[in-house]
Amino acid sequence: MTFKRGRGRKRYEGLELPSEELQPNEEQKTPLEGMITAVERHPRKVNRYQVYINEALAFTVHEDVLVEYRLFRGQSIDAATALAIQADVKRHAAWSDALAYIGRRPRALREVKLYLKRKGHGESDCEAAVRRLEEQGYANDAQFASQMAEHRMLEQRKGRRWVQQELQQKGVKRDVIQEALTQVTPEEEQEAARQLAERRWQSMSGAPQDKRRKLAAFLMRRGYTASMVNGILRELMANEPADESEEMWEPEEDMSLD
Template identity: 45%
Template sequence: MKDETEASVITGIERQKRNKKRYNVYVDEEYTCSVHEDILIKNRLLKGEQIDAQRLKQALEEDERHEAYLKAIRFVAVRPRSVQEVKMKLKDLGYEADLIDWTVGRLLEQKYLDDADFAKLWTEQRIQYQRKGRNAVRYELAQKGLSRDEISNALSAVDTEEEMEGALIVGRKKWKTVSGERMDRKRKTMAFLLRRGYTSSLVNDVMRRLSDEELENEE
């Protein structure tokens, strides 16, 4: 490739065998770079076209942004993600902070990311289907970068009866499997429920229900 003041010629465009969406670009008979087909078309990188160093640099910068965006899209397509999760993923992939901010900003504009919605979905899934308590959910959301207000709003929508029912389901299962004297079984079951993130007041209510159920069964 010649210096920035001299134009070179694109002498070859070759589709990659492993990634059909990317093309190798040859300038002055030498391999120079590879770009996504969208960038190839947008920048008119055609065989026989003249190109200088500045134009090539611009195309490569656009290609890097495009690749970061596509990788982020694939990441959020698996399941809803928080903003922090996407930032950490892109950082792990080796992208610089400016490019990460640009990519996240684009995803926010396109509504692929929304931490408030993410918090509500995560809370619902963990409490309804994973049988976790609100303390566990609060910790998990904080680890994923959610603000206190976002976490508080999500937890305020939790149906207390639904959370209680989940605690009873896992509590009954644990109660039936633990061994020992009654007080020892109670202690183990309470510890189990607390580890799952249920509040102490809810755990006490659950234990009263379980004790009452056992007494009824003994009669």
Template identity: 40%
Template structure:
């Protein structure tokens, strides 16, 4: 059986350049009338990939390497445009897209240099958002930062911005909102549920104890504080 597959050349003269129909910023490049590779328009300009240009094998290799890096970079930028991400998250997503380790390393280094990846800042902002807007405790936040691959030193620095008084107030607001009705109906039953709920939210035993001490022990009027939740990191 004859193999009719045409082998892409490793160099030659550009005989045709055509824009892709579905990706307007990408072009197909033909060497000696055979499709050789597709490339983003940024690299088209950089390497002056015009019809009639001679591409040597060495340059051909450089173009393909840079194209792969550029593709991975744009993929990472798209991920970062939706929300902040840790370096670990970006590495894992690029790995899922089957980029090579060398490419992933190059891209993450570039993103750090350009300020798009900053695990210290990421940890600080996530901690602030989780503790203030979502009323999550230090234990919850620490576990989430660990899952996102944040280095220990950045986790410790980020958690230092959360003090126990702020945690207690946040936990109290959350408890007031969630258990207001049940507390007015049966304080004893609500007290048992509340302790477990706050622990599951990541609050320490000392914070839970302080909140419980502020809650009414019997039916009666109480100044209940409202709270809201937002999520910018999911």
């Protein structure tokens, strides 16, 4: 195989060489063969190396791939090895994107997979990255669901139904969700709802009955059950003047969440 110069860089005859790591959706190119003539550290990307075959840039690889395939100067590369390197470059790109994604905040495994697909990674590379995250303890749906349930219910004061729906949307399995919800007791959930309701009630204006209806709708939208909401409203209305009281309004159980 021959090479020639073109537009400021060398390229193989009939084969444009990649200047960066292979993109996830890039079509498979003819595998490169020959002698590694240079290995240079990438000028901008950390832990990346540029590998030259027959003096032309062939791959940009992570140092893990470099070591695994012993890509050092003087090493010969055949077609099969070139194809394997291309596949590993793609797998490592998916893995790197997965690590960066969960590094920003905890994620459910399905969230990670969907993110990688949006980035253009192939199905097998997405699955391999997610499986590796789970095996190495970087991501765990049970731990993720438990932490989210506690944070949403006790700190953000969201109801059990809200948390259940949110975790379902993130692809967490039903049994994992149910186990996570047990980490917060009904008493803790009700106390969080009561504190939220009291603050909201104090900031509301208007007649007690109007305030009651608005507050009930607000609490239901946050995922609290009708029975819990009604109990809290009875406590709040008990402190209102007796002549303002009337028959308690029962909120509907099927009120939709925001």
